[in-house]
Amino acid sequence: MQYSVAMPAAPLSELATHVAVTRPQSLGNQVASAIRRDIILGKLPDGSPLPQEKLCEIYGVSRIPVRDALLMLANEGFVVRNRRNQMIVNQFDAQDLVDTFKIEAFIASLATRRATLRGTDEEIAELEELVSAGESAVDRDAIAKSSWAFHHKVNRMARSSRLIATLRAVSLPLMQDFMDEKAGWWGDTPEEHRAIYEAIRDRDPDTAEALTAQHFEHAALALLTYLENRGLGGTSAAPTVAAD
DSSP: OOOOOOOOSSOHHHHHHHHHTTSOOOHHHHHHHHHHHHHHTTSSOTTOBOOHHHHHHHHTOOHHHHHHHHHHHHHHTSEEEOTTSOEEEOOOOHHHHHHHHHHHHHHHHHHHHHHHHHOOHHHHHHHHHHHHHHHHOOSHHHHHHHHHHHHHHHHHHTOOHHHHHHHHHHOOTHHHHHHHHSTTTTTTHHHHHHHHHHHHHTTOHHHHHHHHHHHHHHHHHHHHHHHHHTTOSSOSSOOOOSOO
16 A cells, blocks of 8 residues: 655644754754654554655755655664665554663663762752753743753763763654643653652662653653554553563
8 A cells, every 4th residue: 555745743844943942953853853753643654655855845855854864764663665665664563662762761770870970069950950940841842941951961960972872872752752742741750850860969879770760661651652542553552661
């Protein structure tokens, strides 16, 4: 069965402005984010062709950003080449997301442990300011910006370029995409950030690490439950994201 390329949920210019508040992104990353979200949310079904010419037209960019986006998505497993050497949407299920979350949660938790042991008192004070900013945030962009800033600060406090490079390689901005679809899903995020901060402040690496893993698990379960309720993700039951 053939599918046409769907229009993005929001114009690329709007998506770019929104994504920019959370992390600096190239045009290729912005296009990849838009396509990835449409795949995850079922707007681009399994097998949908992704011709570069059409994607350039839809997103208003040249071939280079589209090519870069497709390469990123291929590396992530969201797109593959068919027998005719055409890029198409690859089938995924909830277990694929679970695996990604497990890997990201493990690395992020390790980074938090390192931050607890290596962060300076000044950095911890700055982290508390970020937590307070997140607690007072009310609009979508402010919440997203404060959340990204919190995790970015913790990661930098870990002082491990190799660890952070690995985290970047496995991290997918799925939570940002989910927030665009379901307002208010962030739930207990500010409270969880404060609990993580307090464990770091108290120089308690075991608690900080465990709370970070739990934080990622809660976010993953929210996304997986949402996808399951919409009949997406290829499974009839949301798998557990707890560590094996």
